[in-house]
Amino acid sequence: MSSKSNAKRQQSMSTLAGDVSPRQRIWDAIRHQHAEDGLITMQGIRIALKRQDDLPESLVSDYLRALIAGGFLERSNPDALPATTAIYFLKRDVGVEAPRVRRDGSLPPPPGREQLWRTLKIIGTCTGQELADAASTVVTPVSRAAADEYLTMLSRAEYVKTVREGKPGVPARFQLVPSRWTGPMAPQIRRTKQLYDPNTGEVVYSRVTKTEGGEP
Incomplete structure (x- = not known):
């Protein structure tokens, strides 16, 4: 792969591994495929995820349907036979953060x-x-x-x-x-009093517990 293609690939992904939500991983895979050749398929998403058994296909399909309802994705062959491989196009790329779209395509208010x-x-x-x-x-x-x-x-x-x-x-x-x-996704406070940055996929702060007491 050329350096130009590799750079384009990196720009299309937040991370395909690490402590991110299933929907974020699917969205990363969609944008990765879009950057590669513009064609999005279930098989391509699986390859991009690199974890064939990690996410159930029903979860991926449900999110794809929600993205279609919300106008983010478009299926090129909606009238094809069930056995036909579904091909999708990224209609609306809103950036690295996965759309929090409901089943009916509506968007909840941001947290x-x-x-x-x-x-x-x-x-x-x-x-x-x-x-x-x-x-x-x-x-x-x-x-x-x-x-x-x-x-x-x-x-x-x-x-x-x-x-x-x-x-x-x-x-x-x-x-x-x-x-x-580091990006549009808000760093997250975990129950363990860590701060995790989903933009970089890193824990950027961990509370240090002292022998007596700890950090407030």
Whole structure:
């Protein structure tokens, strides 16, 4: 494969392995095939996933149908016989993040944490309350507590820097470090108090447990 083709392939994928959702892996495989030759098939998705038995075919088929209903995919031979290999085309490529499309093709509102992450990129410096206010929508309000927790974890992973230390009566101010914007998918806080970045497929922060006590 030429270096140009390899670069194109890399741009079309977030990751085909690692701790990502089944839908994200399927979407990665779809965009990979699209970048290769524009034709998308179930067999091609399986090859791109490289795990033939990992995801049930019914799960892949359900997501393909949802993507068709949402206008992301189009089947070139919808009237073909059942035994005919289905061929799809990527009609609407919305980027590396897998569409969270429902079965009927409708899109749910983005989770609050994703609203926080995307707002960080445009808001400049902010306190937890300011970030929560800017990220909130009528459908998905975001609390100050949620914003404070997210900023704390992002700060520990050095995704944001402290512009002003907090003190009684004066909240801390934070700012996204431009070089740490890794992509549109919000870094995820795990139950184990790790921060996982789905854009890079890496755990970027893990809380270190001390002999007595631990990090707050």
